[in-house]
Amino acid sequence: MFTGIVQGVAHVEALTDRPGLRSFRLRFPPGFAQGLEIGASVSCDGVCLTVTSLDGDDAASFDVMQQSLGLTTLGGLVQGSAINVERAAKDGAEIGGHPLSGHIDVTGTLREIRRPENNHVLRIGLSPRWMRYVFAKGYIAINGASLTVAEADRQAGWFEVWLIPETLRQTTFGSKQVGDVLNIEIERSTQVFVDTVRDALDERLGPLLPALEALLRERGLSTDELARPMLPPQRG
Incomplete structure (x- = not known):
């Protein structure tokens, strides 16, 4: 498990391709690998990888x-190439972000970058299949970083996150450009709640569900919005 608090930026030092496999050697910030052991897990741009040497x-x-x-x-x-890295969380570690598995669900595309004073805003496009799990003020993990969704437009297929200078300093986000692809891990409890509500509606409404969905669409909503009152409290 990981906390979503990126601990530094590593660089790809070498790559070796073999049938069905690619090996990476990463150069970490000084001291990052101190005490690291073969078999340990490291989040590399949000992907859980195992140390082989x-x-x-x-x-x-x-x-x-x-x-x-x-x-x-x-x-x-x-x-x-530069990537965000975090070592696996230890028992009793402070969860400054939210629990991450290191299993990427989907990739999103950086659509727009805005730079208001002392902030850095990323607008990220996501497919409808996964936008159903994205809510304003909810958690999401992008390239291994736990972030809070500022805005989400489900119909337009995008969400935004606002980054403070410290986040830019500690991660690779400051160098990202429009069109770049990003790793996305959906917050698990939100996914469970949304899927549970959708399954319950389908089971109870049956043939009436398409009519309800059409009615909600006319008002710019969807059945996914019905899960919002059930979601556990999120950090703002």
Whole structure:
């Protein structure tokens, strides 16, 4: 498990391709790998990877399966690429963000960047299949960072997050450009609540459900909005 609090930026030092597998050697910030062991988990741009070898206190290697390369942004990394990293949480660790599994659900595309004073706003496009789980003031993980959704437009298919200078300093977000692809992990409890509500509506309403969905669409809503009152409190 990870906390979603990025601990630094690592750089891809070398890549080696083998059938169905790619190996990465990452160079970490000084001291990041101190005490790290083979078999330990590290979040790499939000993807949970296992340490396969160590190179002092500042570097380690990881193997990535072809499936993970295709489903995440890791397949596009090249030598010199920068990624967000976090070591696995220890028992009793403070959860400054929200619990993350390191299993990416989908990728989103950076549509727009705005830079109001002392802030950095990212608008990210997401498919309807996954936008149903995104609510303003709810949690979401982007490239391994736990962030709070500021705004979400389900019909237009986007959500926004606002980043403070400290977040930009500690992560790779400051270098992202419009069109870049980002790893997204949906907050699990929100997904469970939304799916439960949808299943309950389908079971109880049956053939009436399409009529309800049409009525809600006329008002710019969807059945997913019915889950909002059930969601557990989120940090603002």
